[in-house]
């Protein structure tokens with residue numbers, strides 16, 4: 272059966288935030304945020320602390336809104352938690368926040384047992400999955416002996432093996448060398464999942480159909496990747512010039 276194109280996949284899915292207020296610790300990150308996210312590829316850009324990771328935590332059900340609702344492919348993240356794993360998966364900014372198990376195969380197998388596979392079947396599928404990607408040697412490797420970039424790759428594999436409809440990738444390019452970035456970009460391009468990516472490397476979301484620029488918990492701009500990336504980059508240039516001017520004065 273032919274695979275659906277990314278836009279077909281995305282049109283059958285939707286993520287909605289209705290008037291969401293999120294508080295983390297003593298800090299109110301979002302206040303009354305309303306968003307509808309349906310496109311196949313959506314980028315998130317914005318300064319550190321803008322709210323990119325917080326938005327992903329809300330969509331993946333890790334954090335609950337203080338007020339308002341988050342609905343992912345028909346599942347309310349508060350009331351339908353059990354269903355959420357098949358709809359959405361989050362790749363953390365820091366792989367060490369995500370990885371639980373000592374070996375690569377065990378970590379991948381966990382994604383499957385979390386979705387109801389038996390341990391034995393999950394282990395076998397994890398090894399087959401790695402072998403199909405030419406990574407059979409990784410199966411028994413200790414996660415602690417992998418580089419940061421490799422651990423990030425394990426996190427992505429752990430998401431991909433369980434095939435959630437939507438992948439949330441939080442700064443996935445941050446610790447990758449240039450070749451690994453190119454490989455990941457190509458992989459994302461080929462994927463038929465809905466993919467949301469936060470990044471400071473704007474070239475990776477430049478061609479996305481939609482990019483959100485977050486600023487202090489608000490959507491400062493929302494539109495085609497090219498337009499939003501250029502506006503954000505120009506804003507950063509202006510702020511940097513202002514700071515230089517102040518230093519030189």
Ligand SMILES: Nc1ncnc2c1ncn2[C@@H]1O[C@H](COP(=O)(O)OP(=O)(O)O)[C@@H](O)[C@H]1O
Nearest residue numbers: 295296297298300318319320321322323324325
């Ligand atoms: N664990 C936390 N406890 C309290 N506040 C937090 C926590 N993590 C992040 N924040 C705050 O939430 C806001 C958004 O942070 P975050 O979503 O991590 O931004 P980004 O991913 O865009 O850098 C920031 O003001 C940050 O200080």
Ligand SMILES: [Mg+2]
Nearest residue numbers: 323324325364
């Ligand atoms: Mg972040």
